Amino acid sequence: MNVRCPSFSVNGVISVRHAHGGVPHGGNISPAVSWGGAPPETRSFALSIVDQHPIARNWVHWAVVNIPADMGALPEGASGQKGSLPPETVELGNSFGTAGYGGPKPPPGSGPHRYVITIYALSIARCSVAPGDPWGRVKDAIRPHVLASAQAEGTFEQ
Numbered sequence: 001m002n003v004r005c006p007s008f009s010v011n012g013v014i015s016v017r018h019a020h021g022g023v024p025h026g027g028n029i030s031p032a033v034s035w036g037g038a039p040p041e042t043r044s045f046a047l048s049i050v051d052q053h054p055i056a057r058n059w060v061h062w063a064v065v066n067i068p069a070d071m072g073a074l075p076e077g078a079s080g081q082k083g084s085l086p087p088e089t090v091e092l093g094n095s096f097g098t099a100g101y102g103g104p105k106p107p108p109g110s111g112p113h114r115y116v117i118t119i120y121a122l123s124i125a126r127c128s129v130a131p132g133d134p135w136g137r138v139k140d141a142i143r144p145h146v147l148a149s150a151q152a153e154g155t156f157e158q
Contacts (some may be wrong), residue, residue, distance in 0.1 A: 007031035020105035030079035
């Protein structure tokens with residue numbers, strides 16, 4: 001399985017347009033993400049973007065579940081845009097305390113932060129969750145249903 005983020009190159013710098021609105025010139029626009037090579041028995045996908053810098057302690061920037069198995073991409077700006085995500089798709093709570101995408105906003109001077117994008121191929125069509133549910137709890141619930149996963153990453157710093 002593979003995942004890529006057309007909004008920035010693999011291991012490249014994430015554009016300020018995807019940074020949190022609290023960052024100067026931050027647009028807080030969710031990046032485009034595409035994937036392929038999922039096992040044939042995949043019934044849905046889940047996606048997460050997590051800051052793995054030691055200061056961030058696995059800060060969740062975006063978590064999405066119930067992405068239909070026939071999809072292979074989310075367009076740039078899909079988060080929070082009515083009609084950009086299928087109706088069954090659910091955006092979970094991020095570490096900022098809201099549902100949907102929250103862009104990079106590392107503490108100034110803390111160096112480059114690694115933002116890991118993970119796509120999960122799941123053996124279940126739907127995960128019973130509500131918008132805003134925390135990713136940690138949902139990740140534990142989907143763990144037994146993960147058929148395959150893939151990761152890509154980008155960096156950002158202030």
